[in-house]
Amino acid sequence: MEKKPLFYAKAPVICAVSGWLFVTVALADDQTNVAAAQTFVPTIPNPAAAPTNAPAGMVWIPGGEFSMGGLVPNDGICSLATAQSVQDALPVHRVYVDGFWMDKTDVTNDEFEKFVNATRYKTIAEIAPTPEQFPTAPVEKLVAGSTVFTPPPSAVALSDYLQWWRYVPGANWRHPTGPDSDLKGRGNYPVVQIAYADAMAYAQWAGKRLPTEAEWEFAGRGGLSGKTFAWGDELKPDGKWRANIYEGLFPANDTGADGFAGIAPVAQFSPNGYGLYDMAGNVWQWCSDWYQPDYYARLKLASAAIAHNPSGPGSSYNPGAQPPQRVQRGGSFLCTDQYCTRYMVGTRGKGDVDTGSNHLGFRCVKN
Numbered sequence: 001m002e003k004k005p006l007f008y009a010k011a012p013v014i015c016a017v018s019g020w021l022f023v024t025v026a027l028a029d030d031q032t033n034v035a036a037a038q039t040f041v042p043t044i045p046n047p048a049a050a051p052t053n054a055p056a057g058m059v060w061i062p063g064g065e066f067s068m069g070g071l072v073p074n075d076g077i078c079s080l081a082t083a084q085s086v087q088d089a090l091p092v093h094r095v096y097v098d099g100f101w102m103d104k105t106d107v108t109n110d111e112f113e114k115f116v117n118a119t120r121y122k123t124i125a126e127i128a129p130t131p132e133q134f135p136t137a138p139v140e141k142l143v144a145g146s147t148v149f150t151p152p153p154s155a156v157a158l159s160d161y162l163q164w165w166r167y168v169p170g171a172n173w174r175h176p177t178g179p180d181s182d183l184k185g186r187g188n189y190p191v192v193q194i195a196y197a198d199a200m201a202y203a204q205w206a207g208k209r210l211p212t213e214a215e216w217e218f219a220g221r222g223g224l225s226g227k228t229f230a231w232g233d234e235l236k237p238d239g240k241w242r243a244n245i246y247e248g249l250f251p252a253n254d255t256g257a258d259g260f261a262g263i264a265p266v267a268q269f270s271p272n273g274y275g276l277y278d279m280a281g282n283v284w285q286w287c288s289d290w291y292q293p294d295y296y297a298r299l300k301l302a303s304a305a306i307a308h309n310p311s312g313p314g315s316s317y318n319p320g321a322q323p324p325q326r327v328q329r330g331g332s333f334l335c336t337d338q339y340c341t342r343y344m345v346g347t348r349g350k351g352d353v354d355t356g357s358n359h360l361g362f363r364c365v366k367n
Contacts, residue, residue, distance in 0.1 A: 040067040040092060040226025043218075046099055055101055055366055059275040061219045063099035065306060067092050068217050069296055070346025073228045085341045088293040088348050093300040095214050096308045102211065102219050103363040105266035105277045106190035106285060107202060109183050112173060115202050124195040125172035125356050145169040146193045147357045148177050149334060151251050158339050164251040165357075173198075176263075176358045188265045190283045190361040196326050196353040199286045199362040208364035213289040213327045213348070214310050215365060220280075220329070220345045222273030230272040230279040230345045242269050243281035245343050246336035254333075263333055263359070279330055280343040283361040284351070287327040291350035292317035323352040332359035 043066040050060035070089035115121065125146035134142065148168040156163045170179035173193045183189075203209050211219070220230050227233055231242050241258035248255035254262065267277040289312025292298075299307055316324030328351050331343030342349050351360065 041094065043067070043221065043223055043225045045223060048099070050099075057104055058101040058366060059104055061100050061102050061215070061274055061365075063097045063218065065094060065096045066218050066221065067225055068095045068214060068346070069093060070344055070348075071226075073233065073344075085344065085347045089296065089346050091296060091300055092346075093296060094306045095218070095310060096306050097212075097214050097218050098309060098367075100211075100215060101366040102215075102274075102276060103208075103365070104271070104275060106283055106361045106363045107199075108188050108266055109173070109191045110187035112191040112194075112202060113183075113187075115205050119201075119205060121198075121201055121205075123173055123193065123198045123356070124354055125193050143169045144172070146171040147355060149251070149358055151253070153252065155249055155252055158250070171358070173356075186265075188267075189263060190266055190278075192263070192283055192358050192361050193356040194286070194361055195356045196286055196351075198356070202362075203364045206364060208366045210286055210288040210362065211365040212309070212311050213287045213329065214307075216285070216287050216329045217346065219274055219276055220272065222276065222279075224273060228344050228346075230276075231270070243278070243331075243343055244268065244333045245281040245331065246334050246338075250336045250338045251334070260333065280345065281331050281335060282333055283330075283359050284328040284332050284349055285330045286351075286360075286362040287329055288312070289327040290314070290316045291325040291327045291348075323354045325350045326353050328360065334359050 043064060045062040045064035048062070050062065054060065069092035070086045071092065072083050072086055126144055128144045129137075129142050131137070131139065131142065145168050147165055148171050150164060150166050152163055168178040171177060171181075171193060173191050174183060175181050176183075176192050199210060221227065222230055224230075224232065229235065229242065231237065236242070244258055244260045244264040246254050247257040256262075259268065264282055266282075269277065271277045272279055289295075292313045294317075295313050298313075299310060312327065316326075328349035331340070331347075331349070335341060335343045341347070351357075
């Protein structure tokens with residue numbers, strides 16, 4: 001029998017721009033309305049001591065049981081964009097993950113260059129697409145490149161992202177915004193223009209892997225439970241910025257109030273409770289899970305009280321379409337409460353597996 005999708009109404013939030021969400025599940029002839037959970041329970045970390053001999057540049061994440069998902073905060077960034085950002089992060093549900101090692105920072109240009117020098121690897125953005133991949137595209141358009149954020153000269157309606165994104169021939173990890181850009185003085189910046197296969201290739205070479213979405217969120221929360229951000233509930237505790245996000249009129253003018261207009265070097269802000277840097281903002285980070293918008297609802301219905309080491313659904317939410325999508329986490333320097341507040345630790349992102357951009361990188365984990 002065909003399994004019907006879960007349908008979402010209004011998002012469950014606690015601010016004035018929204019109301020309650022109910023999930024309607026259609027299985028056989030039965031329909032069940034499930035109110036989204038709005039309760040976080042304290043994290044219970046594994047009590048075992050961390051292993052010795054930590055891999056270089058990594059920290060131990062103890063794993064344990066935690067509440068996974070996101071809700072709109074009561075104040076601070078209560079906006080329509082914020083409400084929309086939590087739609088696929090519901091319901092809040094209990095998850096257990098084993099302990100693991102995680103890179104303290106996103107993989108940097110220097111680190112990725114070592115991989116390329118050792119393997120002669122070419123990223124997807126460095127390889128011209130073929131007529132077989134894009135049979136309707138003019139041959140002259142089949143050139144290597146990638147997507148680049150290009151701010152418009154003035155304010156624009158936010159209904160069409162193509163007003164600030166464009167495909168740039170020659171853009172790749174060595175030339176993040178196009179042929180005229182390079183990595184001089186940027187060795188400690190996160191590597192960007194990385195498609196999913198590129199991140200996987202690096203991880204395999206390094207003897208690591210990409211994190212599951214559940215591992216990423218457990219690590220990102222740093223031992224805290226139900227907090228809006230990786231560091232707590234205030235965007236600017238004590239008036240200090242804790243992440244590189246977008247300030248100013250999006251997408252026309254990033255004022256750089258947090259110290260950076262555009263991408264920043266890694267580890268410029270305080271780490272979270274597990275010693276991880278940049279788990280919010282700067283660049284998006286790939287996870288290994290396929291993306292489905294109703295995965296959390298299905299997981300909660302299918303699991304016992306606690307889901308153990310979930311690794312995501314079996315396919316992308318639109319498996320008949322190309323390309324499929326994987327989960328991305330953490331938000332980027334382009335996130336803002338005017339458009340996307342996915343620097344909130346419980347929120348989710350997604351991306352086509354064959355596409356990089358100049359605000360997308362990754363970090364690795366190790367068992």
